[in-house]
Amino acid sequence: MAIKPVLRMGDPRLLKASKPVKKFHTDELRELIRDMRDTMTFLKGAGLAAPQIGVNLQVVIFGEESNPRTVASDTDAEAVPFTILLNPKLTPISDDREEAWEGCLSVPGMRGLVPRFLRLRYQGFDEHGKKIDRTVTDFHARVVQHECDHLAGILYPMRIQDMRYFGFTAELFPDEAMAGE
Numbered sequence: 001m002a003i004k005p006v007l008r009m010g011d012p013r014l015l016k017a018s019k020p021v022k023k024f025h026t027d028e029l030r031e032l033i034r035d036m037r038d039t040m041t042f043l044k045g046a047g048l049a050a051p052q053i054g055v056n057l058q059v060v061i062f063g064e065e066s067n068p069r070t071v072a073s074d075t076d077a078e079a080v081p082f083t084i085l086l087n088p089k090l091t092p093i094s095d096d097r098e099e100a101w102e103g104c105l106s107v108p109g110m111r112g113l114v115p116r117f118l119r120l121r122y123q124g125f126d127e128h129g130k131k132i133d134r135t136v137t138d139f140h141a142r143v144v145q146h147e148c149d150h151l152a153g154i155l156y157p158m159r160i161q162d163m164r165y166f167g168f169t170a171e172l173f174p175d176e177a178m179a180g181e
């Protein structure tokens with residue numbers, strides 16, 4: 001088990017484009033995914049991308065019960081299954097977008113209102129090299145877009161259209177207990 005330090009906005013490594021994974025079934029890849037999972041679980045994140053722990057590879061993880069926002073509850077959002085996604089390719093299904101609040105472990109303590117495609121197909125590979133091909137909507141689609149943006153060196157504040165809707169979680173949502181990022 002290894003919880004890694006998460007790079008924060010301002011670190012130039014978060015702005016680099018990540019490289020595709022070429023070799024599956026390596027100890028390095030297994031270790032990377034284990035570290036990412038440990039780190040995301042410990043920090044109660046909704047997802048994590050490899051560059052956030054300083055690894056310049058196209059690997060993202062997201063979903064599961066570690067974050068309250070990935071579990072179906074009082075919202076109509078369906079639970080997002082825990083997913084390990086390598087070399088992802090995203091294809092919006094329509095131009096429909098929706099704005100919702102996002103946070104990020106690399107931008108701790110803050111939230112911003114970010115437009116994302118509502119419907120999305122994503123393709124890629126799991127950690128064994130098996131193909132993943134899913135069409136998703138709503139929060140699931142949002143999480144995938146957020147995490148895959150990290151692989152292009154994009155952090156969610158760069159997507160905010162109205163900077164009045166970017167601020168500290170404690171100020172924006174004073175009544176809300178601090179949830180995960």
Ligand code: NI
Nearest residue numbers: 103104105106
């Ligand atoms: Ni993030």
